[in-house]
Amino acid sequence: MIDKTVASAADAVFGIEDGSTVMIGGFGRAGQPVELIDALIAQGAGDLTIVSNNAGNGDTGLAALLARGRVRRMICSFPRQHDSWVFDGLYRAGKIELELVPQGNLAERIRAAGAGIGGFFTPTGVGTDLAQGKEERVIDGRRYILEHPIAADVALISAYRGDRWGNLVYRETARNFGPVMASAATVTVAQVDHVVELGAIEPESVVTPGIFVDRVVAVPPRRWVDHGRFVGGVDIDGEPLEVTR
């Protein structure tokens, strides 16, 4: 019997080594696997290269991992945000390396790694500072630059439902980088709101087939969803609206 589910977030991040490249899903806070990141912080791996669209929000999740000094290098498209003070401080102090990648090139480089593509020519970035040092080629009269795949040792992603074979469905725009990251890592770990019985996810509706997923762990459900229905009552950070911040 195949059973990719594990009992705890700590079990889910077991074996991540110092110096690893770790992909972390999410666009801002949507789809950020906060419970897995917290488990990674507790697990203790350091000297990490993190691949993620942003570089942390506020003081939780990816920002907390950065604050602990566990990250040597960030590969991302949009580190600077109104609430990215943790990254900003590390960057200004010269304590973290940054590889800035246009967002679509980031997604496609990850997709390429997962699909066994050795590189691709893209028009994005042509003629800009971010094309410096990259091979340029004219194809059918248009300029393109060569981009290489980005693979990882581990991907940490967040989905809505998963089964013991690792099939996943996501919720709304929290899907974002999850499917491509799942395909591009040696070990892919998915946290899900609900582990469901095999067959409970319609085969037509599976977004990430289980072949791309190695470990599935259930985390507490989102406060704003009940039985798949939006029940509201939260702010953009998922905090209850009654709480005055």
Add this chain to the structure above:
Amino acid sequence: MTGLGRVELAQRIARDIPEGAYVNLGIGAPTLVADHLPDGLEIILHTENGLLGMGRAPEPGAVDPDLINAGKQPVTALPGAAYFHHADSFGMMRGGHLDVCVLGAFQVSSSGDLANWSTGAPGAIPAVGGAMDLAIGAKSVWVMTDLLARDGTSKLVSECTYPLTGVACVSRVYTDRAVFDVMPDGFRVRELLGGSTVAELESLTALTLRDRP
């Protein structure tokens, strides 16, 4: 000449978007265009983080943190909306499937080069996001901006001095003083706004402008 306000300019841009268009509105002022799309027309808004059929902001109390736009603000999804992952979303741009995108700008050159992601200031933390993908990724790339920067210099220039976002990618510029088309031989005034004259625009931009056809 007084110039249009932000909201009036958003209304002006919204009028030029045809029914059936797939449209991406960039972060910042272009987001305002969504609030002025004509009622009764079906125009499909794309957001880079994986949604076609984006609707307006939710009521307070109906904020769903899983449902956000590129600026990470809460939005809604219309009936008929579709979710997809990031590689598909940027494939829609790069593959030329979007009809229009509207972006902000620091500078636009007379050959249609766009600078809108970095001022190149020393010590600034660089962040590009989807700007470079959007700049080259729609059939029509429109810029929404004031004609003049805060320091009074023209944002329409013969050559960009800020770092480029994309080369020869802008087709039209909507400013508070006029709408310009980017033609093979430079900017052409398409429409004067707020009582401007072509002579005044030439004085403000220090460019030679072609007048309306």
